[in-house]
Amino acid sequence: MVSSRLLLFLCLISIATRAIAQPTFVRHVCDNEKGNYTTNSTYQTNLNQLLSFLFSNTDNDYGFYNSSYGQNSDQIYAIGLCRGDIEPDACRSCLNYSRNSMTQRCPNQKEAIEWYDECMLRYSYRSIFGVMEASPYISLLNPQNISSNVEAFDEELKNLFDKLRTQAAGGNSLRKYAAGNASFTQNFGTVYALVQCTPDLSQRDCENCLVDAVSGTARGKIGGQILLPSCKIRYELNDLFYEPSDNNSPPPFSPPNSTTPTTSKEKKTNTTRTIVLVVVPTVVFVALIISVCAYLKFKKAKERVEIDPSSKDVEEISIQESLQFDFGTIRVATNNFSEANKLGQGGFGPVYRGKLSNGENIAVKRLSKNSGQGDQEFKNEVLLVAKLQHRNLVKLLGFCLEGSERLLVYEFVPNASLDQFIFDLIKRADLDWDTRYKIIKGIARGILYLHEDSRLRIIHRDLKASNILLDEEMKPKISDFGMARLFIIDQTQANTSRIVGTYGYMAPEYAMNGHFSVKSDVYSFGVLLLETISGQKNNCFHNGDDVEDLLSFAWKNWKEGTALNVVDGLMRGVSTSEILRCIHIALLCVQENANDRPTMNSIVLMLNSNSLTLPLPSRPAFFMHSTLGPDMSLESDYSSRST
Template sequence: MDRPSLVSLFSRILITLCFGIAQPQQFCSNKGTYSVNSTYSHNLNLLLASLPSSIAENGIFYNATVGQGPDKVYALALCREDLPSEKCYSCVNTTSQGIKQQCPNQKEAIVWTDSNCLVRYANRDIFAKMEEIPPFCVSNPNDFSGDFAKFNETLRDLMEKLITLASSGPKFATGYVNFTKPIYGLAQCSPDISERDCGTCLQKGMGAMESCAGGREGGRILSPSCIVWFELFRFYISAGTVDAPLQFPPGPAILPPQPPSPPRPANVSPPNETRNKIVIIIVAAVASLVTLITIICALFLWRRMKQKVENDDEMRMLESMEFNFSTLKIATDEFSNDNKLGQGGFGSVYKGVLPNGQEIAVKRLSGCSSQGEVEFKNEILLLAKLQHRNLVSLVGFCSDGEERILVYEFLGNGSLDKFIFDPIKSTQLNWETRCKIISGIARGILYLHDDSRLRIIHRDLKASNVLLDEEMNPKVSDFGLARQFQPGQTQRITSRVAGTYGYMAPEYALQNRFSVKSDVFSFGVLVLEIVTGKKNSWLSNSEEIELLLIHVWRNWREGTATNLIDETLRGSPVSDVMRCLHIGLLCVQENVLGRPTMAAVVLMLTSHSWSLPSPSRPAFLLDSNADTGLPSLESDTGTTTQDQSTENTQGTVYLSSN
């Protein structure tokens, strides 16, 4: 690479590092405000929570509404079309979480983040409408040096070409044209506006950009309906190929080639002027390199300091949460059977009382765990970061020799299965309470999937792992099989299956594949149990095993689904109960793609204006004494939490719905 090319490369890198990432551009309308606990706020929270997962499923654009009348909220998300799906998801997720902080209590707001994605909401219809106001202008800080008139003419020709391409159908175009340096451009419209409106928006954006970025080496206009952008370096992501320069026939090339210089004899030294230019180029290259190294070192040191602060904070958190083993022995009366609340595959749970009077649930993990102290404490940090009103809170832990103990908040009403499957206690669960429990579980799982700093798949959602507080609010518990997903990751394959048959999705039980949709399946089974008051399998009067999914589907298909409603719910609003039954069936469909996300489930549960599609047949279960060939219920080799064998219903196999 020659020296001018080096200088150009260093310059582009420095520009990208220093100016390529713009601050979020935001517009908070003054057209009205809402109160924190209002219906509008509730609807807005639901929509914003659903945007990241919905954009991941639908591509670069998604819009939806929640609510009715003055509390109806319209929201949309739009990514630059050249962004990879994982970057689009990450951008929308970050922006959705931050928009309410940037525009608190405003009924209408727009935020462009890093010029990569737009999140917008309003209390009016904003769909399929071209709006170029407000335009956000971000200009490159470097002034253009050279023939500005010729540069401006070339830039205008490039952008006119891109505007024509984008507005003729695809709503997106990128390209470049050769000048003294290549000029790169991008034009994009929101997919829901017409081609004519797209062209109008882009033309107005180009006019605004000439005003705000005139004389600069780059600039962009970010409006609600379109983007116009140019730079002297490639800022967009090519889709696997290098795009060809755009030509503007008829007419000569923009810069005609210069006649070649006559060859210089090999023994003739360059003149002083040439030698001085070479020295200047070398000095500029060295200066750029030194600046680049300085910036990289500063960023490295900053990250190291940030990491150290985070590590110190985590150490302080661990120290504040650690219990002495002797304290827990006293609190549980030496883990006496009188204080034993239950026992599962991971160990026994005891009720305890701390010296300050606080009641706790102490889970003493079984001694066969292969986890070391470092791995166990990493797990504690993960659990401590999961904070949601519908998840059981971790109070602390104990790591003493071979003892591994988790300390949780104590919930006096115990687990959900003790209520819905008990003929006496089930009478305490009227329809309003069951609705609250279903919605709370859905919000807890949605938090794990989309809204927490981590992306967690629970893998063992069932009635016994849902605890109830004194006010019958549900809290999802037992993260012993949970797995963490990376941003953009959609599924994982495990070497062994772990969980509880009857709640387990077919692709997990038979193919070792799990994803967020595996939790959706388990949630669907749980909803059907709550509505019907029946377990996922039971013995009939003829001593034959009845399976809940077959029982529900048969009645649904024959039009007798109202017979499924738990007898204790007689007199409840039938339409509401049947809607929940319908949602449960949608969640247990065999086809993974046919199941809704938890974000969609929450919207279905809270917005009756959301129409429900017809469910297809679920994946049925069949009891058999023959060899099923199912994978063993043993632990997989994941990295998030402990693995132990769990409940196993022998001889249970999934039947295809075909």
């Protein structure tokens, strides 16, 4: 009897110990750039107050907490989110542990985020509710690779993530979470995966966030996780790391005791009062929201430009009404499109810097009334770019369509474009190899997202140095989607009678016959890669006193074993092996036969793994300058002025 009681006692201790066990720490980010607060300030008092009561609601069984506290500049916003399979008590235990550890790891920071395996906690001085944020972006991947059949593994994993993304994004305002597994036909075993968004996101924002997360998974890795403030993904091969459930949908939320039988008149009265207090304000609030939305919709309909309502283009643009700016707002932001705010002159019109009333800097493309870009190109940029969310693509903030005015509003990218660095004798001397290599890999990830990882398959058709913008950290962002074309999922190529783009970057099958595909963009990337390494333009490469084609020069030196002659002599921190590998990859990209060129998926693998054996390139496609004439591209949107 004593031994049985002792055993029971030890079991209870074991269970209790697991219940209060320290959660598994993953990563934290203290954002020093967002500013600090002083010790014993009102901000710190508000932060402590908010974090102390944020998780106190024991009726919350769905693991999502969000609230704010304070006023004006001392107001603080916080979000707590637990993994979808975590029990409520363990969830609150993790978040309470995090609120103590985070203030110690990030003392005096006005914005911070901390991830555990079981939960995530973040706070900020700005409103973060309902906002999709993809930065900071934490990638934690298992260094071990699949030993064989990498393509089959990646395809099966992608299909699993696609399925889970749709399930999670389709969740409600209580939970956007999905987990599942897939068994491989190639004898790999079973891969387990989960995806989750903060449930305050819209379905579209949740999907975009998860697409961005999945794009960060390296090919052939047997496991890993990607962490963003708004979502996360994780997968493991043959390791069931979550609690399986037949139903990932959130539990129904109900007032306390609403399902418990009552035996007291007083309890009945309290329950009735609770229901009234919850239902009546909710009904009034919903009615108010409906009334306000109806009024705004009516008001917006009156203000909108009168256009043929049967037009398909107008119907599609109306989908993006939430992105529509008032022309007066943009005019004020750009100081009436003053010359002092002009960033540059693009092929479709000038681009201006502006500042919105909330202090946000923007770049505004004002399409010329007599430019070559009409309704079709305008629709391209609005409908395509608005659906794309990736750290290596420039972000479209909105548009304006008023009378004859067509404006595109983008995030402001302070360091102008890549061509302003690599083709400038002074600036490119400061562009060391590590920076150039990071730019190259960032561009490759952005193109891969366009070709394979976004919900759409997009061919850019005008990839060049002037269409690669650089942010304050010199991270690349692909821009200018006016010439982009959308492919359906199984489509591999298309034809056009209208050749657009830039000779020198254009694949031969496109320039001569109008055939374009993902391999057309691969060709452009190869040229861009060689230009970044050499610091010179493809169609006017200077070899001493001679001017020749960069591709022919690179090919000749590759064949002769002197490929390092292509490298920019001004570049510092040169890594011979990495540069030679990049030249090799570039030559594979510019092969004359499109079928011989690698996919962007393969290119990203080649850039991130030195263990992969590269095939030998064949002769590139050379263009003779005498037959091509001048540059027929649309000029860059940004000039060298980045003030």
